Amino acid sequence: MKSLLFSLLLALAGPVWAGEAVSIGEDPVIEQRLVKLGEELRCLVCQNESLAGSHAELAEDLRREIRAQMKAGKNDQEVIEYLTTRYGDFVLYRPPFKPVTYLLWLGPLLFLGIGGGVWYVTLKKRRALENTPVDEQQLAAAAQLLDGKK
Amino acid sequence: MKRWLPLILFAVLVGFFAKGLFLNPREVPSPFIGKPAPAFTLPVVATANAYAKADFSPADMKGKVWLLNVWAPWCVSCRQEHGVLMAVAQSQSVLFVGLNWKDKDREAEQLLADHGSPYVAVPDDLSGKIGIDYGVTGTPETYVIDQAGIIRMKHIGPISPDVWKEKFEPKLKELGA
Numbered sequence: 001m002k003s004l005l006f007s008l009l010l011a012l013a014g015p016v017w018a019g020e021a022v023s024i025g026e027d028p029v030i031e032q033r034l035v036k037l038g039e040e041l042r043c044l045v046c047q048n049e050s051l052a053g054s055h056a057e058l059a060e061d062l063r064r065e066i067r068a069q070m071k072a073g074k075n076d077q078e079v080i081e082y083l084t085t086r087y088g089d090f091v092l093y094r095p096p097f098k099p100v101t102y103l104l105w106l107g108p109l110l111f112l113g114i115g116g117g118v119w120y121v122t123l124k125k126r127r128a129l130e131n132t133p134v135d136e137q138q139l140a141a142a143a144q145l146l147d148g149k150k
Numbered sequence: 151m152k153r154w155l156p157l158i159l160f161a162v163l164v165g166f167f168a169k170g171l172f173l174n175p176r177e178v179p180s181p182f183i184g185k186p187a188p189a190f191t192l193p194v195v196a197t198a199n200a201y202a203k204a205d206f207s208p209a210d211m212k213g214k215v216w217l218l219n220v221w222a223p224w225c226v227s228c229r230q231e232h233g234v235l236m237a238v239a240q241s242q243s244v245l246f247v248g249l250n251w252k253d254k255d256r257e258a259e260q261l262l263a264d265h266g267s268p269y270v271a272v273p274d275d276l277s278g279k280i281g282i283d284y285g286v287t288g289t290p291e292t293y294v295i296d297q298a299g300i301i302r303m304k305h306i307g308p309i310s311p312d313v314w315k316e317k318f319e320p321k322l323k324e325l326g327a
Contacts, residue, residue: 044178044287044288045287045288047175057252058278058282058287058288061278061279061282062282065279065282084181085181086181086282086283086284086285087178087181087285087287088178088179088180088181088285090178090179
C-alpha cells in the first residue's frame, strides 16, 4: 500500500520538473536554428548554462534578439559575431583557435608528448638493464646469498 | 630531486587551483576596452539635476571624461552603490551618467527624487537593448569613457569606497579628468 502510494506520488511529481526554456517564436526553422546555436553559447548570467536552456532574463532578451536577427536573414556566423563583439569570446563554449588560446587547445597534446617521452625513456632504461650480461660468479654469489637466508 | 618531483608538481597544481578559487567569475574581460563607446540616443528620466536636453547621446559628452553607470531601480546592489556615488558626486567633479536599465516598473524617477541623484543625465533604456550593445550582463556595471569617447575601463559589480579609491581615482587621474 505504502509503495503504491509512493509510486503514485512519484508519478504526480513528473510534470513538476522544469521543461526547456519557453520559446516565443513561431517559425520552426528559426527555432531549430536558435536552439542549435544557443547550445554553443554561454548564458552570461548563469555561466554554466547554455543560452538555449537558460531562464535568465538576459538570456531571454538575447534569444529574442537572435531570433530577430535570424528573421532578418543573418546567418549563424553573423549572429555569433554580434554576440562576440559585445560579450567577447567568453560567450562561446568552444573558444576560437588563436594565439591566446594556443595553450588551451594544444596543451593536451603537449602533455601527451611529455608523457610519451617519459614512457619511452623509462622503457629504454629498463631494456638496457635487462640486456646487461650477468656472469657466473655474480649468479653464484646471488645463489649463495639466497640460500644462506633460508 | 627526483623523489620530490611529484610533490613539486602537486604544489604547482594547488597554486593554480588556489588562484582560480579566488578569481571572480563575473569579471569577464570586456571586448570594449580601447574601443569607442557604442552610440545611442535615448530619452532621459527627469531627475533633480535635470539634463538640459530631452535625449541623451554619448556624443553629448565629447571632450569630457565621464562614467556610464548601468543601474536599475530593482537592483539591490545598485542601492548600496548609490550612496557611494552620491558621496563622490558631492565631493568631486565626476560626471556620472546613469543608464536606467530595464526599469519596467518605471520607478527610477521617484527613486532619484527620494534619494537624490548623482547623475548628470539618466538615459532610459527600457528595452535593455543599449545595455546589450555595451555587453552588460547584470547591474551594476560602470564604464569609464575618455574625451574621445573611447571606453578605457569597465567595472563589474557595485562600487565601494575602496573600489572607488583604488580603481577609479587612479584611472581618472591618468585620463586627466
